[in-house]
Amino acid sequence: MLYKLRFWTGLQRFALQHLSRERSVFRLFPSVRAQTTSASAMSLERRILQYVQQQALRGDPDSVMAAIDKFGWEREFAMNVGDVKGVILDRFVKETAPKTMLELGTYMGYSAIRTVRLLPETARFITVEFNQENAAVAKEMIAFAGLQNRIIQIMSDSAEVIPQLKTKYGVETLDMVFIDHWKDVYLRDIKLLETNELLRKGTVVVADNIIKPGAPDYADYVRTCGKYDSTFHESNYEYSNDIDGLEKSVYRG
């Protein structure tokens, strides 16, 4: 029995060392294919979720954020607002203390977790994501952080959701908005928020990635249209030393 086991282990080691074409190894040992493909086929977002589940403390949003940031700095880039710009976002959230807040672009739930941990339990936080797989990862991430009852996740295109916020989701006006979805629709969506009368005097609209990747048409609009008091807050692009920043625009009503 022991002899047979040694023979198979030796053969397996020989094959792995000497058969350079992956396909030959897979044909001989299907279990090798199963392990290799399942590891490499896992999306970045799923790998980060798995890392969080291994490294962070269930029910502890700070440890979830810390694990996501560690992955971003030490392993692979991910398009979360991150821990540098995130500190500025935190300040805006604390200063504004929104009762109703909208986020455009959930991704894996990082900024939602970051923001909601600073809000009272009574606050309403709605986040919108149109990518099904990202929304699914975010759902698991948010549940792991223990915030599943504090975050309303909507899986849809922001252009469809914004006109439904009053009628379908019972929103009167928004106290704060975090815009962080695709950069070429920031302008379309702030105009949609205006025309659907979701902004009131004093609503704070914060937009990410003003420099990198950049949203020049949006930045130009909020700075020059006369409807906002708008300021740029320089910082770093997520998980890098490149320059980026947040635009904070307060609606004049």
Ligand SMILES: C[S@@+](CC[C@H](N)C(=O)[O-])C[C@H]1O[C@@H](n2cnc3c(N)ncnc32)[C@H](O)[C@@H]1O
């Ligand atoms: C930069 S990521 C969001 C990062 C997240 N706010 C954070 O900091 O943790 C942008 C996300 O917006 C989503 N997205 C882009 N355009 C969208 C749209 N029109 N409606 C809904 N989601 C959108 C993308 O699928 C992506 O997951």
Ligand SMILES: [Mg+2]
């Ligand atoms: Mg961003």
